[in-house]
Amino acid sequence: MTEAERVSSTGARTSGALDHMSGMVVFTRVAETLSFAEAGRQLGLSASAIGKAVARLETRLGVRLFHRSTRSVRLTPEGELFLARCQRILGEIEEAESELAISRAKPMGRLRVSIPLVGTLLMPVLSAFMREYPEVQLDIDFSDRMVDVIEEGLDVVLRTGDAVDSQLTMRTLGHYTHLIVGAPAYLDARGTPTTPEALSEHACLQHRFSRSGRLRRWRFVRDGESFDIDLPSTAIASAVEPLIALAEAGLGLASVPDFSVRKQLADGSLVAVLRDFTADRIAFSALWPSGRMTQPKVRVFVDFLHRHLFPGATPALQTRVTAPDSAPDRGRQ
Structure with a gap:
């Protein structure tokens, strides 16, 4: 031809x-x-x-x-x-x-976001977002409570762990793990634990879930098997920030998300211990009401968090989350 x-x-x-x-x-x-x-x-x-x-x-x-x-x-x-x-x-x-x-529309307007209590550790990233997108006004609710995304008129919900309930669009931004950290002065005075069992002789700073009232178990792995042990509770807090502050003050060891102590690990004010025994992998996701289109302000906010919180991670494709038998809680996260 x-x-x-x-x-x-x-x-x-x-x-x-x-x-x-x-x-x-x-x-x-x-x-x-x-x-x-x-x-x-x-x-x-x-x-x-x-x-x-x-x-x-x-x-x-x-x-x-x-x-x-x-x-x-x-x-x-x-x-x-x-x-x-x-x-x-x-x-x-x-x-x-x-x-x-x-x-192609310009991101602008009020953006209502629900962030778990650990979210105050995201303030540097949120501040950077506000500088880059000054026409988007953040309205942030810091809470671990179950929110009704649709009824409360929320634009985005950030949550850790597996998504449940609702007919929402979800994007997994990345994953994090818990690290056990302590100040160099504390480790010099009390010694560095070499096994999880040795923590029973240490001051442990515990996190209590505000919704259930239960303490978060410190998960360990040995020979491919996951386990936890009973630990002393030198101090208990329902937010991560006080635990980090107490650990920096040399008052004990804390198990906290790795992204929450990047700065402290980099400047040496905290040191991670028992790395060979900590291997949990927890999802950090953004969820928003399902619809035919994603608003520009939502899209740029989710993209920004992914780039700055989990650089190098490949975000999961957007999916619709539907929990079985959860019709009464439609839109709750």
């Missing part, structure tokens, strides 16, 4: 595809209005042009799509099947155009 023939063939295929698409638009408008004249009025065509377009479509498909009389127009069974497909295809095209338009 010559170059001219290839160009002609490509042009013919393109023209045919456009004819098919315009035929689907005309057919769908007639099927929805059940009137050639009304469909023509909406599309800016004459009733005669609409009739000819439908006739060409029926000839190409080899089926009748409408039963016509002088008084009425109604779909044939084949027409009803074809209408369902056409509506889906045209709807997806419209959605794609809308998503492209909204992706």
Whole structure:
């Protein structure tokens, strides 16, 4: 085939595809209005042009799509099947155009975010986000309580662990692990534990879950097996920040998320111990109400957190989370 023939063939295929698409638009408008004249009025065509377009479509498909009389127009069974497909295809095209338009929109407006109590450790990242997107106003609720995302009008919820409840869109931003840390002065005075069991002789700074009132167990692994042990409670707090402060003051050892003590580990004010025995891997995710499109302010916020909290991590694809038998708690996280 010559170059001219290839160009002609490509042009013919393109023209045919456009004819098919315009035929689907005309057919769908007639099927929805059940009137050639009304469909023509909406599309800016004459009733005669609409009739000819439908006739060409029926000839190409080899089926009748409408039963016509002088008084009425109604779909044939084949027409009803074809209408369902056409509506889906045209709807997806419209959605794609809308998503492209909204992706180009400027992020702005109030962004209501629910963040767990550990979230105050994210303040440097949140501050950086505010500097980069000054037209987005953050409205942050620091809480570990179960929130109703939809009823409370929240835009984004950040949560640790496995997502439960609800019909929400979820994106896993990354994973973190817990580290056991202590100040150099504490380790010099009390010694560095070399096994998890040795912690029974140390001052342990414990985290209590505010919702359940239970202490978070320190998880360990040995020879591929996970286990925990009973530990003393020198101090207990329902937030991570006080535990870090107490550990920096040399008052004990704390088990905290690795991202919460990056600065302290880097400057040497805290030292991680028992690294060979700590190997938990916990998801940190963003969730928001499911919809056809993600608002620009939500999209840039989630992307920003991923880049700055978990650099190098590959975020999980957006998915819809549906917990079985959780209809009464729809939208809760």
